[in-house]
Amino acid sequence: MIPKRYQQMHKSHPELMQAYESFGRAAKEAGPLSEREIALVKLAISLGAGLEGASHSHCRKAVEAGCEQDDLRHVAILTAPTLGFPSMMRSKSWVEAIISKQTDS
Numbered sequence: 001m002i003p004k005r006y007q008q009m010h011k012s013h014p015e016l017m018q019a020y021e022s023f024g025r026a027a028k029e030a031g032p033l034s035e036r037e038i039a040l041v042k043l044a045i046s047l048g049a050g051l052e053g054a055s056h057s058h059c060r061k062a063v064e065a066g067c068e069q070d071d072l073r074h075v076a077i078l079t080a081p082t083l084g085f086p087s088m089m090r091s092k093s094w095v096e097a098i099i100s101k102q103t104d105s
Contacts, residue, residue: 001060003053039065044075047091048083055091059098069099 010017028038039062046054059072076095080088 003057035065036062036067039067040071040075043072043095044078047076047079047094050087050090052094055094056098059095063098063102069102072099 033041039058043055043058043062046058062072063069072095073092076092077088079091083091
C-alpha cells in the first residue's frame with residue numbers, strides 16, 4: 001500500500017521522486033546486505049528516529065522481504081538499551097500495530 005501523499009508527490013514532482021527513488025536503490029546496492037538485512041536495518045533506523053509512518057512502512061517491507069513477526073518484535077526490543085524503555089515501548093507498539101493488521105487480514 002503506497003501512501004496517498006507519496007503518490008501525490010509522484011504526480012506533482014515526478015523528476016524529484018525519480019531521483020529520490022534512484023538514490024534509495026543506489027544506497028541498497030552499495031553494500032553486501034541482503035534484502036532481509038536491509039529491511040531490518042531500515043526498520044531499526046525508522047524506530048530510532050521516532051518516525052511512526054516510516055516504521056509502519058518498513059515493518060510491511062520487512063515482511064515482504066521474508067522477515068517473521070518475531071524478527072520485527074526483536075528489532076523493537078533491541079531499541080531499549082540505546083533509546084530507553086519508553087521509546088522501546090513506543091517502537092514495539094508501532095510494530096504490533098502492523099502485525100495485528102496483518103493477522104486480521
